[in-house]
Amino acid sequence: MCRCLFALLLTLVSVHALADTFRFTAIPDENEDKLVARFDRVADYLSQQTGLDVEYVPVKSYPAAVSAFRNDQVQLAWFGGLTGVQARELVPDSEALAQGREDAGFRSYFIANTSTAIAADQQRLPAALEGHSFTFGARTSTSGRLMPEYYLRQRFEQSPGELFSRVGFSGDHTRTIALVESGAYDIGAVNYKVWQDEVQQHGVDTDKVHVIWKSPRYPDYQWTIRGDVDQHFGQGTKAAVRQALLDMSDPELLASFPRAGFIPVSNDDYAPIRRVGHQLELLR
Known part of the structure; x- marks a missing residue:
């Protein structure tokens, strides 16, 4: 009788531990409607694969994604390279779980309005960039700011300003x-990847804007999880989430990223991003 009662209590404790909602977010690197449609489907998938009650929490900015992770408002996040490094430095024992197959060798495209008459140059950034107006993406975007600024400074030995x-x-x-x-x-x-997706979906007029340079490869996006999820959601939660991400194979779901699939990754793989982040004083 005592053993049965003890087993029942253990079961109740386990159910209670896993009853809380597991939340995740993503950096807002695209149109919000696209992100909500994509990550609501991801939440459904993770719920089915792990048995957790999973919810996607949209945020308005890259820093807000890092803050939500730091404050335990979310336990998992789809970060860019730089935001992932920021988050893991703020939250002890947090871990990069998986990256897209393409993310091990990511790149930035420099694009120009065709009225500038800047010709594409695949060897180096065109000298004709100088004196024009220029926009980065978000301030802490890896592909939209960190690495583009790094390559600009390398090529011209000047700040963007x-x-x-x-x-x-x-x-x-x-x-x-x-x-x-x-x-x-x-x-x-x-x-x-956003550029290629927009071109394929006819979301950009390539008569008005074109690619003038493609950067070298670097590591970028990844899924990062807090180190205390097993404590809060039950032993094996981290492993279950990692496996679910690596097993994601639905072509429609993967196409929404867009990625061909996800592969294992570690914090150490983002050492180049950490180094450049410190060099440009975007990490402290």
């Missing part, structure tokens, strides 16, 4: 494309 007539921050990649296409800015730096 010295190099361009005007410098802006669009907030997300789709907005960058729209601003350059409209002529509000002459040049911009974007996530290459």
Whole structure:
């Protein structure tokens, strides 16, 4: 009788531990409607695969995604390279779980309004960039700010403020494309996957804006989880979430990222991003 009661109590404790909602967020790197549609489906998938009650929590900015993770408002996040490093430095024992197959060798595209007459150069950033107006994406975007600024400083040995007539921050990649296409800015730096997706979906007029340079490869997006999830949601939670991400195979769900699939990754894989972040004083 005592053993049965003890087993029942253990079961109740386990159920209670797993009854809380497991929440995740993502950096707002694209149009909000697209993000909600994508990540609501991801929440459903994770719920089915792990047995957790999973909820997607949208945020308005890259720093807000990091803050939500730091404050335990979310336990998992789809971060860019830089925001992932920021979050893991703020939350002890947090861990990068998985990245898209493409994220091990990510890149930025520099795009220009065709009215600038800047010709594409696949060897190096065109010298004709100088003196034009330029927009980054979000201030802490890896592909829309960190690595583009790094390559600009390498090539021209000047800060963006010295190099361009005007410098802006669009907030997300789709907005960058729209601003350059409209002529509000002459040049911009974007996530290459967003550019390719917009072109495939006929969301950009390539008669008005085109790619003028493709950056070298670097590590970028990843799923990062807090180190205390097993304590709060039950032993094996981290492993179950990791496996669910690695097992994601629904073509429609993967296409919404867009990624071909997810592969294992570790915190150490983002050492190059950490180094550049400190170099540009975007990490403290």
